[in-house]
Amino acid sequence: MTLRRQEIRGLLTLAAPLVVAQLAQMAMGVVGTMVAGQIGVRQLAAQGLGATAFSLVLIMAFGLMAGLDPHVACAVGEENPQRAGRLFYQGLWTATFCALPLAALIVFSGRALRWMGQDPQLMDDVDIYLDWSAIGILPAMWFAASRSFLSAIGRPAIVMRAALVANLIHVALCLWLALGGFGLAPLGMKGIALASVLGRILMVVLLWLGIRYDAAIAQFRSSFAWPEWPLLRTVLRSGLPLALQFGLEAAGFALVTFWMGLIGPETLAAHEVALNLAALAFQVPLALSTAAAMRVGYAVGRRDVAAIGRAGRTALGVGVLYACLSGSTMLLLRTPVARLYLPHADPQVLSLACHFLGIAAAFQLADGAQAIGFGVLRGLDDTRVPVLFNLLGFSLLGLPLGYWQVFVQRRDADWLWWGLSLALGVVAASLALRFTWLLRRWVDKSPARP
Numbered sequence: 001m002t003l004r005r006q007e008i009r010g011l012l013t014l015a016a017p018l019v020v021a022q023l024a025q026m027a028m029g030v031v032g033t034m035v036a037g038q039i040g041v042r043q044l045a046a047q048g049l050g051a052t053a054f055s056l057v058l059i060m061a062f063g064l065m066a067g068l069d070p071h072v073a074c075a076v077g078e079e080n081p082q083r084a085g086r087l088f089y090q091g092l093w094t095a096t097f098c099a100l101p102l103a104a105l106i107v108f109s110g111r112a113l114r115w116m117g118q119d120p121q122l123m124d125d126v127d128i129y130l131d132w133s134a135i136g137i138l139p140a141m142w143f144a145a146s147r148s149f150l151s152a153i154g155r156p157a158i159v160m161r162a163a164l165v166a167n168l169i170h171v172a173l174c175l176w177l178a179l180g181g182f183g184l185a186p187l188g189m190k191g192i193a194l195a196s197v198l199g200r201i202l203m204v205v206l207l208w209l210g211i212r213y214d215a216a217i218a219q220f221r222s223s224f225a226w227p228e229w230p231l232l233r234t235v236l237r238s239g240l241p242l243a244l245q246f247g248l249e250a251a252g253f254a255l256v257t258f259w260m261g262l263i264g265p266e267t268l269a270a271h272e273v274a275l276n277l278a279a280l281a282f283q284v285p286l287a288l289s290t291a292a293a294m295r296v297g298y299a300v301g302r303r304d305v306a307a308i309g310r311a312g313r314t315a316l317g318v319g320v321l322y323a324c325l326s327g328s329t330m331l332l333l334r335t336p337v338a339r340l341y342l343p344h345a346d347p348q349v350l351s352l353a354c355h356f357l358g359i360a361a362a363f364q365l366a367d368g369a370q371a372i373g374f375g376v377l378r379g380l381d382d383t384r385v386p387v388l389f390n391l392l393g394f395s396l397l398g399l400p401l402g403y404w405q406v407f408v409q410r411r412d413a414d415w416l417w418w419g420l421s422l423a424l425g426v427v428a429a430s431l432a433l434r435f436t437w438l439l440r441r442w443v444d445k446s447p448a449r450p
Helices: 003-039 041-065 068-077 081-115 120-152 156-179 189-213 215-220 229-263 265-302 305-332 334-341 347-362 364-379 385-408 414-441
Strands: none
Touching: 003 041, 003 120, 003 156, 003 189, 003 265, 003 305, 003 334, 041 081, 041 120, 041 189, 041 229, 041 265, 068 081, 068 120, 068 229, 068 265, 068 364, 081 120, 081 215, 081 229, 120 156, 120 189, 120 265, 156 189, 229 265, 229 364, 229 385, 229 414, 265 305, 265 334, 265 347, 265 364, 305 334, 305 347, 305 364, 305 414, 334 347, 347 364, 347 414, 364 414, 385 414
């Protein structure tokens, strides 16, 4: 077997369980969206606004916890399981310290949406959804830290099993709590949010049981550890730029969603369908991104420059192939998918949703490439410069273009989606050039660690 084939096999072996886990976790949002759609178009629009605001903070939290990825993977590559176990505990402490301010930010975001001029009738439901969803930020961050640890030590199947079980239970909870039944009155938006909180708690419990009782990872387990400030600084040094980087991209999509809300509830509902399906398709390159970070991190730990380049190029190639397949599938099935999300919508809303889905299919290539590019650079612990690429793509090019075309030139709302496509393309190209430059210049220099 050639080295390239070995790399593909190693990447997919690590990524496959993560893909299932990411899709299962993402399905919680899809279920919430579809249940809201069964209640009504207004509730679907409100859930779209609330879920977008919550996801913006959640993605920043996940970025913060992704600061574990390069360091745990590097410790595994160095064959230092004790350090990997200590890093895991420091990741849990990082999550615990940061959860409260992030929860407050979630609650505040609902008030900020009112100040932005969103429909007051929608905002009553949005506030309920966000106030209850904020409780789930701590278990979500514990889950992210546990996922990074288990992925780095080669046990992502535990993550997959936990996500699948929790997701199945979440479906039943969401239907029961939101729509009522078995003696419970319908809770509506509160029920959708509460079901997601309970699902996240269950995922964490299942992951910790796996860490506690899986014999294959006994060498990585360590006794309880209080905060170790040098290791906490190591995690935060990598994680804070990643939180900003993830947050900038999520903010771009969130801002477009808020702008769609200003156009009207029908446009927002159609946009939510396309955005939700695009986010679902994005879970595969997101899992590949994590796997790529681990593969590159292993090679960094071994000080193997050739393996670093091979891991990065292989991950990008696999990601491009997937993006072509997912984009084609989305384009072909956009009409039945839109009807599945909006069974009671009028033909105009349905047609607009299909139109947005067509544009979402077009940017799958750039979206997948930039996700994996970030993962490859994360494996190198290169987390600061990529923030500038997001600023360039979203803040200086894509978002201003979309806003100017729609709100100044009074053109169709699809220009907001074309602005996102431009932003993702610029970011993807910049990341590829950055990886090439690092590989040639200083990729053989290992990061300093305490």
